[in-house]
Amino acid sequence: MNQAKPRYQQLKDLIIGRISTGELQPEDRVPSENELVESMSVSRMTANRALRELNDEGYVERVAGRGTFVSDFRSQSHLLEVHNIADEILRRGHSHSCEVVRQSRQRARGEVAKALHVEQGTEVFHLLLVHFENGVPIQLEDRHVVARFAPDCLQQNFESVTPSAYLTSIAPLQEAEQVVRASLPNAAVRKHLHIEETEASLVVIRRTWSHGRPVTFARLHHPGSRYELTGHYTPPGTPRSTPEEVVQLEELRQ
Amino acid sequence: MNQAKPRYQQLKDLIIGRISTGELQPEDRVPSENELVESMSVSRMTANRALRELNDEGYVERVAGRGTFVSDFRSQSHLLEVHNIADEILRRGHSHSCEVVRQSRQRARGEVAKALHVEQGTEVFHLLLVHFENGVPIQLEDRHVVARFAPDCLQQNFESVTPSAYLTSIAPLQEAEQVVRASLPNAAVRKHLHIEETEASLVVIRRTWSHGRPVTFARLHHPGSRYELTGHYTPPGTPRSTPEEVVQLEELRQ
DNA sequence: TGTACTAGCCTGTATATACAACTTAGCGAG
DNA sequence: CTCGCTAAGTTGTATATACAGGCTAGTACA
Structure with a gap:
């Protein structure tokens, strides 16, 4: 195989x-x-x-x-590009690690059932992972996966294989939707991300399809002070910006 | 050559x-x-x-x-697509209005000068506008424009013509960069957006180029509870999602 | 001492060749 | 008629070879 x-x-x-x-x-x-x-x-x-x-x-x-x-920094990535936090971190030349907080079987309820297009009570797997960049928590991944698409999900060791890699191996990604929000995180999220009460978080809510059906639904929480989404837009036929310009933007972000 | x-x-x-x-x-x-x-x-x-x-x-x-x-065409819109808050609101069938808080001449300093690639002290125009959706404040637009690209900027009435429309009329958009952040807004921003101390804001920082030079630099603050960015990703060759599925996502957002 | 040049390494491109694996159409045996 | 095989065309990969052009360090020369 x-x-x-x-x-x-x-x-x-x-x-x-x-x-x-x-x-x-x-x-x-x-x-x-x-x-x-x-x-x-x-x-x-x-x-x-x-x-x-x-x-x-x-x-x-x-x-x-x-x-x-x-390379020092990643070249521009589209905001909407479906990205994998581990790859993103590695591309910056930093180290990525992951801690599994929860990896369990559940029955889909409410929002999760609706998002995954399944009946209330359908079996789903729940993952709660914290991703670290150079040892600093950068993303809390709260993910639900439809069980029948990923029967061996509970056997996976997500500290070595990232969920993205696992999921694309069992079902090819065909479609994704994202919503980006700013919010004040609750105590549990603050604890996992090591952030203050007065810090905002950037939340990406993503749902991905394969073979015409929703497969997984994830809420990705990031510390507002340590994470941002960047993007670059060029209408067709425009010359690329030079690296120098990208550096300028890097400075601007500080 | x-x-x-x-x-x-x-x-x-x-x-x-x-x-x-x-x-x-x-x-x-x-x-x-x-x-x-x-x-x-x-x-x-x-x-x-x-x-x-x-x-x-x-x-x-x-x-x-x-x-x-x-390939089947890749006309899907990016999150990064440069959008115009007025058009967005009108597309939802809601009413848009705009209040001009400030419209003045300034000398570029620090971050603004750097972002616009001009010397400290170069003449720029400063716009501070609040956009309302059905009378509710939805965006605080804090924009700087390089003066020589928009000499009649101070004469414009931005309560009737949006800055986006004005700017594209004087200089064709060729390139744009965006950074999306979550933050806790300061008192001034909170006041204009009518939001509580405990509410996060979603900030879009956007810089646009024309003819190879930065023309304008804007910070767009949005109330975290009333605004979000959405996007849709489809790899080449995948059938489009049906309208029904998009409706599902709308529900999910509530 | 200082300058100019060159040898040696590097990437960038282009070609000819080879074999493997996949897909389809068509042919032939049953 | 149907099944199975085969031949031809396609992409995917790998190698050996060649030349052009950029960069740098070190050497020879003034």
């Missing part, structure tokens, strides 16, 4: 791994194509494809004549 | 051109790699790279053994 991944993908995974463990820090030099040819026994074109795709995906930056270097 | 584009990019441009003129419709078959080898006199690897990147970018879908086909 386990397909052997293509060689260029193995190279990408290897390098992403080194970035995510912190072995490679932003600005660090990534092995050159010729070094990968030597050490990994691949052709230069294969090494080229791996590094080029990592460049396109924003993990690294390549400079002809100098080399390939780990 | 004009570099010759690489061959694979020329192929991509050619195919994108055929799609944008309508010569190639969604679901239509795109020339295969071997056909491009013949007709364009390139190697198969070059044709492969062009089609593979068009696939990664969502223009086409490739199926091993069958061929390459134009």
Whole structure:
């Protein structure tokens, strides 16, 4: 059942791994194509494809004549792009960890049943996870999953596999809706996110479909002082903004 | 000064051109790699790279053994879509009104100067407007505009023409960046939005460009209890959601 | 000492070739 | 007629090779 991944993908995974463990820090030099040819026994074109795709995906930056270097920030992502908190953190070159607060079987009630298009009392799984960026809590994930789409959900270890990765493995994402809200979090949320009573939280409510049916419904709480959504809009046919401009925006955010 | 584009990019441009003129419709078959080898006199690897990147970018879908086909269009709106509060309100069938709190000439300082890429002390206009939906305050718009792009800004009556309409009339929007944050508003913001001390606000910080230069920088404050951003995501090739499902989401928001 | 140049590394692109896996149409045996 | 096989076309991947062009450090020369 386990397909052997293509060689260029193995190279990408290897390098992403080194970035995510912190072995490679932003600005660090990534092995050159010729070094990968030597050490990994691949052709230069294969090494080229791996590094080029990592460049396109924003993990690294390549400079002809100098080399390939780990990126500092993620290139623009659409606000609505369905993103995975773990990938987002890793792409920033930071470490991601996850703590499972609850992983249980429940009967769908009220809002959850309505959102998932199931009858009251239908079996669902409930996940409550805290995601950490460099040890600091950055997201409280409160997720319900329709049980029959994910029968082995309770057996998963979500401290090593992220729910996003698990869910896309059992059901391909086909559609998603998001609502973004600002609110004052209750005591339980404040406790998990380590925030003050006077701090707002940014809440993303997301529902995703597969095969025409709602599969999962999640409320993602973030500390207002440590998290924001960013986006970039360019009408068709406009030249990309230069990295310099993006840096300007970074400063502006402080 | 004009570099010759690489061959694979020329192929991509050619195919994108055929799609944008309508010569190639969604679901239509795109020339295969071997056909491009013949007709364009390139190697198969070059044709492969062009089609593979068009696939990664969502223009086409490739199926091993069958061929390459134009994707169903990606006209879904992004959360990031630059929207106009007045249009949004009118679209909901509600009434929009606007109160001008301040409309003055200023010298750019600190964050504003940096965001607009101008020297400290450059002349800018400052607008402070409150937008109402059915008489209820829904947005506090705190906007700075580079003066030389909008010389008659102070003469405008923003209670009848919205700033968005005015600004697009003087300078075509070419690029925009947004940051979305949750925060606890200060007393002034609370007063204008008629909200309690214990209510969070959703803040959209938006910067827009025209002709390669920042033109305006706005902070849009919204009451957390009465405003939210919504979005919808559909990967290429997925059937659209039915109106019924959207209605379901509306209910869910209550 | 200072400047100019070059050797060596790096990425970027392009080609020719090869094999694997998937899909479909068509053909042939039963 | 139907089932199954095969051949041809397609994408997916991998390799070896080649040349162009950017960058840098170190060397040779003035």
